[in-house]
Each structure stands twice: as C-alpha cells, then as structure tokens.
Amino acid sequence: MNNTNTLTTDLVRHDSAGLWRLAWRRLRQDKVAIASLCVVTIFAVMMIASYMGLIASHWNAEVAPSYAPPSLHAVTNVANTKVVGIANPQAGPPVDISDIDPLAPRYQEWKERTANIAHEQTQHATSLILGADKWGHDILSKTIKGSEVSISVGILAAFLAVVVGTLLGAVGGYFGGVLDDTLEWFYNIFTSIPYILLILAVAAVFSRGFVTIVLILGLTSWTSVYRLVRAEYMKHSERAYVRAAEALGASHTSRMFKHILPNISHVMLVQYSRYVVDAIKAEVILSFLGLGIPVDMVSWGSILAETQEEVVIGKWSQIIAAGGSMAILVTAISMLTDALRDALDPKLNE
C-alpha cells in the first residue's frame, strides 16, 4: 500500500516537474524575461548583502552636511558656525543651581570626567553619488538599506497571503459543504469591506513594526488567491488521478497537498509574484499614512514619505533614488511574472 502511494505521488510529481522543465525552456528564449530575471537577481543579491551587513550598514551615520548635493569628491566640512536658531540678545549668565542640586557634591568629579572624554570626530563621506538627506545620511546607502525592508516586506507579506489563501481555498474547494460555506462567508466579509479600511483597522490593532506591516498586508490580501485555489481544488478533486489516489487509500491531507497542490503550483507562483509587487507598493502608502516601519529602520516607503516636503524645496535625490529603484524592481518582477505566466500556460500565447 505504501508503495503504491509513493508511486502515484511520483507520477504526479513527474508530471508537474515536466511542466516546470518545459516552462523553463520557454522562458529561456524570452529575452525580456531573462533581462528581468537578471534585474531581480541583482536586487536580491543587493538585499542579501545589505542584510548580512556587507554594504550600507552605516546608512544612518551622519557623513555629510544636511542636504549635501550629489558629488563624486570628498565633501568638505562646511564652516561649523555655532549660531543655532534665533539668538536671544539679552541672555544672561547661567543660573546658579548649586544650592538646590542633588548632584552638587560631585560637581568637581563631573568636571574632571568631562574633560577626559574624547571628543568624537564625525567621519565624512568621500563621495556621495546621490547626495545626502536632511540628517546628512548618504542617500545611496539609505536606498540600498531601504530595499532590504521593502523587498522582505514584499516577499513575506506575499508568502503569508498565499499560504493563508491557499490553505483556506484548498479546504473550501476540496471538502465543500458547510466548511466551504463558512469560508465563503468569511471571504464575502473581507471583500465587502474596502481594502483601505481593512488596512487601517488591522493597523490600529497591532503596534507599529516590521511584523505588523507584513501581517497587515498579508492578512488583507489573501482573498484573490483563495478564490483561484478554491476553484482549482473544486476542479481537481473530481479528476481521475485524485480518485485513483483515494482508491489507493491516500488520506485527505495527502490528496490535498501531495497530489493536487503540485498541479496548481503554477497558479500560486504567478499570484505570489503579483502579491510581491502589490505589497511593495502598498508599503509606501502605509508609510504615508504613518503606519510604516519604526524610525530606526528605513524602507523605500519611509524614504518616499519624506519626499513629500522635499520636491518643493528642490531636493530631488530621494524621490529619484527610492522611486526609481522601486520602479525598476517592480517593472522587472511584473515582466517576469508575465513571462512566467505565458511560459506556464502556453494557451495564452498567440
């Protein structure tokens, strides 16, 4: 019995593996697809390098004056004028508080220790290809570091959405009946509430953070994959190979995930890469609404949120850097998705 079970599984696997091999062969001939794949790979490498701290690890170091323009040469320190803000011409000598200060007995020690603390000199960048932001951070490093968060948000949120959608869709489509009705009810509720309201609602529940964003985007966008997967499962559960597996005594779980799942994996993959794109774009809107990542992190969304007050004052570096990288990556993923869909579903090709 065990043997036969493996046999059918292998059969199905072989079948789907064939599909993938075929798709890959088609994909290789598509120049646009290959170019897109290269771009995506470059971004992935950049992201991993940044994650491992190989590049852009000092994105939040002050390496230049505020809003330093782009330049290839060393930024010379602007004259460090000590005038800060609006001066008070009538300022008197510091108020003496030694008679009421609990720290007064240790003033002498405090003074000595202060004198011994070395003054740290800030390191200035040797080149700033994209210039600096308001704090004097290197925009190039910031954009690279930002890709790390944006891409991981995309990957994880899409993963969560696909997992949730697939699980619910599989259960509903496979079993049908009351279970399916309940899930359909749930689906109807989620699709009846406007997406943006759902996002705001979920955001209000969790406290701010990276995980929250992934949860918000994942939990609010599982519906379309649910629909597709459910339809596929309804179709497949009646097919001969599933019937055969049933006759051979395969359990429900085994039929659902070992037999049917590989056969619809291409649907999931295409949907997944669409979700990645959606999530990367949605993160920007979340940042605009003040529901983005915490302040000690940086993402393309948080950079773009900053630019709403920078374009008017003529600072274009950040919007070009973050908006541009995002556009390039998202374009590449979208094109790859299209190519992938065409390769997996040759019917659509003219």
Next chain:
Amino acid sequence: MITRLSRNFMYKVFALLLISFAMPVLADPLKVLRVSIPKAETGFDPERLDDLYSSDICWQIFDTVLDYDYLARPAKLIPGIVREVPAAEQNGRVYTFRVIPGIYFADDPAFKGKRRELVARDIEYSLRRLRDPKLNAPFSWLVENKIVGLDELVEASKRKGKMDYDTPVKGMELLDKYTLRITLKSPDYNFLYAFAFPQTAPVAREVIETYADDTMAHPVGTGPFKLVEWVRKSKIVLERNPNYRGAVLDTRYADMNNEWDREVIKSIGDKKLPLLDRIEIYPVEEEQPRYLSFLNKEVDILDTMHQIYAAQVLKNDKVVPSIAKQGIRVFQEIQPEVTYETFNMENPVVGGYDPQHVALRRAIVMGHNRDQLIQVVYKNFAMVAQSPIPPGVIGYDPTFTAQDQDYNQARAKALLDMFGYVDRDGDGYREQPDGSPLIIQYLNQTGLQYTKYSELWVKSMKNIGIRLVSQQEQFADLLRDQQAGKFMLTDSAWIADYPDAQDFLQLLYGPNSGSANRGRFKLPAYDKLYEQALRLPDSPERNRLYREMCRLILPYAPWRIGVHRAYLHLVQPWVHGFDRHPISHDRYLYLDIDVDAQQAALKK
C-alpha cells in the same frame, strides 16, 4: 461658408469658456480675502470649541467679553463688549462687567424677525453653558472651581441629568440688564483672561435652543463677520455682519519702530472697520499644496507656514529675491509656545528624585541634540527655550539661562559613567547600575514631523550609549497613555491660552498631576511658590516667584525643555493691516485689501 463661420464661432465660444473656467473670481468686485489654514476646522459653537483654528474663526464671528489690543505687545486686555476692563475688587475676588448697550446679534431665524440685543444675561448664560455636563466642553476648566456657587449648581444639575440654566448662582449676580458681577471663591488675578477666549464669547440662548445639536453649523454672534457658506473641511466663507457696531483701530500701544505696526497705522488709520466684504478660508492639510497654492496666488495669506519651506523664503534674515520681487511680505513670529519632552516622574527607570535618577534624566537631557533639532527640523527657525515660559507672555525673563539643558555630549557621558550607567555586556549600550538593561521608551504621535523628533532622539541617545525605542501611536492612544502615565518620555508642546506665565508653570504644578502635569512632577517647594503667585497681581514680586520656580525645576530635569518655534506667515503685497497677534492670531477685522492689485496679479 456656413461651416467655416460656425466653426469660427465655436472657437470663440470655446475660448470664452476656457477663460471663464480659468478665472472664476474675476467678475467679483468685492474685497475678498482668501486664507489658507493648516488644519481642518471642526465647527463654530464657542463653548464646544477645542482646536485652534475653529477658535480663530469664531473670533471673527463672535465678540469676546474682553479682547486683546491689536498692536500692544505683550498682549494687552482691552474691553470687548463691556465699557471697561473690570477692576479687581476685594483683592481680586470680585469683578463687575458693564455691557455696552446697543450691541446687536447678527440676524437669524431663531430671533423670529426681531433685532436681538446683547445683554449681561448672555454672558452669564454662556458661562453656565461651558459647564453643561452634556456638552463636556473642552475649555470648561476656565470656570471650574472658581465662581461661588457654580460648581454646586453643576453637581446638582448632573444629578438631575439636565443643566440648570435658571436658578440664580450666588457668584454670578445680574445687577441690571447690562451689569454682571462675578464673585470668586478665592482671589485670582488672572481670572479676567478667561473672558478673552472665544470659548466664553456670549451666545444667544434662543439660537442654541433652536439649533440644539446643530449649533456647530449655526454661529450667531455680534462680531464683524458672519458665516455664510461652509463646505466642511474644505471651505469656510465669512461675510460682513451688517449688524456689527463698527470699530476703529487703537494706535496707542503701537511700536513705531516696528515696520508692521507702521504699515497697519498707515493703511488702516482711522477708517471704520471692518473693511473686508468677504473672507474665504481654505483648510489644506498637506504642506506641499498649501505652500504652492500661496505662490500660485490662490490665497492671500499663508497662515503658519511649515518650517521646511523657511529657507525658500528667508535667508540670513532677509527675504530671498524671488519672493521679495513679488512684493510678498514675511511676518516672522516667535509664538508664545514651548515644546518639551516630559519624563514620567513615577516611572521606576527614569522617575524619582534621588541623585542616581536625577543624573540619568540630566544626562538624557544633555545628550539630546537640541542644536540639530533647531538646525535640521526647524531650519533654524526656533529659539532655544531656557525655561517653560516663552517670550511674549507676562513673566518671561530673557536673562534666565539654563546651562544644564544645553546639548553637551561629553558632560552627559561623564554623568552616566559617574552613576554606574555603563556598558557591561559590550553591546555598545549602557545598562542600569544594577546590571539590568536600560531601555528608554519615547512615546509620540504618528506623522512625518513627529518621526523627525523620534529619529533625532534615537540618534542622540545612541551617541551617548543609551538604547531608546520610539513608539508612535495614533492620537487617541497617545492621549490615553499620556494621561494614564504609561510612558517614560513623551513629546509635548504648549501654546499660551492667555499671556501669563502661570499658564505654563501650571504644567508642573503637583496637584495638576495626571491632567496638565502629564509627567506627575511633584516638588513641594515649587507648589508652594505657585500658590503664592496665584494670590498676587502682575508685579516684580510675582516675577521673582516665577523666576525662582523656573530655577527649582532645573536640577530635577522633569522636562527636556525644547524650543520656542518661530513661525512665518506669508502675506501677498495687496493685503494691508496684517499684524499677527500672539494670542488671538489673525484678526480679519483689521485687514484691508487692494482689490485692483489683487486682480491685476491674478490676471498675470
């Protein structure tokens, strides 16, 4: 032939249509002022008011009992609808208001076609209404625990479930139709300021009862303008109130060294006010369109410009050529306001009055890079605050300088080292003296501006080896947590309600813990001085007490005292009489417009 003719005709019609679309306001010969404000209004029922901008608009529609002189600095109380500013009788316990006869409300259906005169009873009614339990008026504190008999009446009304507007209150006697005498429980020399708030502006009882729940949309006052159109959160239109009694500019307190004052006197002089026919107010909440619409001449006054654009307008205290060329005038104002971060004095990590915790707070304060806050966030348009008291209020002492609030990394580090806040596990961050981790939680609001504050705190603390975590919350949650004391360090700002230092010093008064005193700072010596000052009129003696209170808080550092922000207000060249008031802000009563110049500029 015919086709050619008709086509020609069509072109002309089309061109005309285009022109009419492009300039819809051109046909209007009235004096129309267009203003942009940075926050959406909520409504115009005086007693219900909370936000700044709705209050400012109410100030154009309603007459306050007492008013501020347009030109006097610091702000000076003048009579509004009363004959004179009441004198403090019986050591500041009794005040008598004498209403000027012959002041009429704007016409309204609620008056059933009759002219309605303003009488002393209306003032009394409005004060009661501020305490109506149903209203939960945000500014009810103005008359809380002050007037003899009023609090008791409110308690009785609460039990009955309905505010009692008729039973006489002992402390509010109507001597005759035009005279109201108010008796206080204890002397209060700042009490009169309560009558220079739009929140206490007299309203007519008939109007309130007629519109019941809709009073926010039906303001009926005795002021120079009345509300004629309201597209909520988008456009507010005021027009001249024909029943307004008229006013003339008082130039007695003008400062002739000030170019703005000179301009006001030259252009307004002794003309009968108001001069404007119509005011259109546009709330624009995004900064980019707000700034651009002013440069596009879509509005005449840009109220409270965002600091980020300051460098586009002013460089080295001079208006930049591109702006100056257009004749735009820039009003620079240090508002009577202070920004600060307050520690929770009851928190086990950062609170406490013993040397160790005092040292931690003082180090955090000195480690916070306030210089960068001013340079980067406020674009140098801010002044270092030395005490809670801002310039422009009575009791401000410009010579008071607090060295221990200055940014000084070395001193901060030395202090932390001295008291055992050192890095024991080598992760770059210090631990508490007992070895447990030291994590400061900084609580503020969501939003771009607040994110900048957070970024600066995280950076500054990292530089002195303290781990600070920023938590940004929605406004409602922030207020809840601040009030419940669920924070270690939180961001705040206070703008003067009235021009007296007391308004700021109450923020650290022990018995105000949990409400205005969010950090729950309690220092008996401070509280004693505060109570003493309450019983004194404005005098050198009281100023001495204020200064001493400012000194007392320095060693304990319950606050990171921030800055006094400078605001820029941009005025198109055809607007005359502009002089931003520190408390009552923009008063359209005193403004004039050169319509020809306005229209000429629009045509360009």
Next chain:
Amino acid sequence: MSMTSFIIRRLWQMLPTLLGVMLLIFLLFNWVGGDPAYILAGKVSDPALIASIRKQLGIDQSYLVQFWVFIKQVFTFDLGRSWSTNELVSHILLTRLGPTLTLLIPVLLLETIIAVGCAMLVAYVRGSLTDRIVMMCCTVAMSISFLVYIIVFQWLFGFKLGWFPVQGWTNSFWVNLSHYAPLPILLAILVDVAPSLRLYRSFILDELHHDYVRTARAKGLTEKNIMLKHVLRNAAIPIVTNVASGLPSALVGLFLLEFFFSIPGLGREMVVAVSNSDFPVIKAVTVYLAVFTMVVNLLVDLLYRWLDPRVAYK
C-alpha cells in the same frame, strides 16, 4: 431557477455577510481601537471629564449592549452624529459623496474609454513591436508609486507650469469639475489606465480564440469588422463587470488624491475618522459600503446573465 428566486436568495445571503462585516468592524475599532474620549476631552483632561464623555457616547456599556445598539442603528438608518464634529453621519455621507463622485465618474468613464480603445488597438496589432512597446510602457507606468506621481505632478502641473490650481473646492459642481478636478482626474487616469489596458487586452485576446471569430473570418469579414462588431461586443461583458465591481472600493480609494488636493471626499473623511477614532463615521462608511458592494455584485451577476444567457441561475 428563475431570476426572481435567484435575486431573493442572493438578498437573503447578504444578511449573514452584513452581520459578519459589522462584527468584524465592531471588534477591530470598538474593542481594540483608540478611545475617542481622550481626543474629545481637549488638552486639559481629567478622569472625571473622560468618564463623563464615555458615558455620553455610550462606550462605558458592555460590548454586547454596544453591538446591539450598532445593529439597531444600522437597520433603522440612524447612525447618530460624528463624535469629533457633532455632524450628522447621514449628512457626512451625503455631502462627502458628491466630491468623490465628481472625481470618480469622469475618471471611470475616461479611463474605460481610453483603456478599451487602446486595448482594441494593441489587440489588433497583437504580437507586433507596437504591442510590445505599449505593454512595456504599461508595466513601467504601473510600477511607479502613486505617491511619486502625485508629488511630482502636483508640483509640475500645479506650480511649475501653473496649468491647474493646486488645491481648492467649492459648492459649485461646475467650478469644481472645470477648475479643481482636472488635475486629480488626470492623475487618477494616468495611474489606472495601465492596469486596465493590460486586463482588457487579455479579455479581447481571449475572445479571439472563440469559434465565432473563426466563423466570421471564414465568412470573409475583415479583421477590423470582426474586432468592432463581434469581439468588442463579447469582450464588453468582462469589461463592464470589471468596472462595476471596482466601483465600491474606488469610492474610498481616492483618498490620497483627496488629501493632496484638499477635496472633501469620502476617502479622506474615512482616514481622518480612523485617526480620530470617530466610530460612528467608520461604522456608517463601512456598513453602507459593504451593502453597496454586495448590491453591485448582485447587479453585476444579473447583468452578466442578461448579456450572456448561457450562464444559468444557480
């Protein structure tokens, strides 16, 4: 199954969904959302005032009672007043709908016309270089963040070139439409056309595989004729469905534009309501939009069956 019984059954099915929507929104905002009393109390608040406000709003009662009140409100169409401005919620819905529709209707009309037109063109020359270039442009246009579009184009068209006003709104529909709406409408179309174009192209290409196209070709009809007469008519079904089912979410989906151009629409109102914990407004917008969504879905189904009688009422 007949059409009438189909409609009745669908309407009946809406009830549990509506109840679910209400429960979800209630749980999310009432239970775990911010407490509005703290906002309403103003800058000097004491616990007594907070308690008094909570009592007046009815949020001191048990969740069960509050939910019951909510259900009653929904079915009696009496959602009370906004907590933050005391404005009638029904008034909010009615007055904010106008500005949103002033944007939305031109956007949907123009976008559909442009997208269908272009989709027909590229489908006609499918596989050609033009087709590929247009498709690629669409993908690129879709990849730029909406926020970037708004920030840059508002600056460019509103200020640098000065073609349109930057902000404003009046009570006059025509002034709004002619004066204040064009730039936001243009931006919305710019962003929405690309994905629609791609979608509609795929609908049209789908149709081209059908037998009737082959028959028509065999009959000697020109490709142009086939496209305009047969393919467009059949592709109209999914296109109309797509436009209609996108309508409910579009009602609040323009909030970014409404923010940047200070348009008092439904989307901006709702985002503000969430940040103020203005629960009556949130409840009303959600519930009625949910009902609207369900009704639109039903209508779309009916339309679909009317256009394509092969689909059975099941």
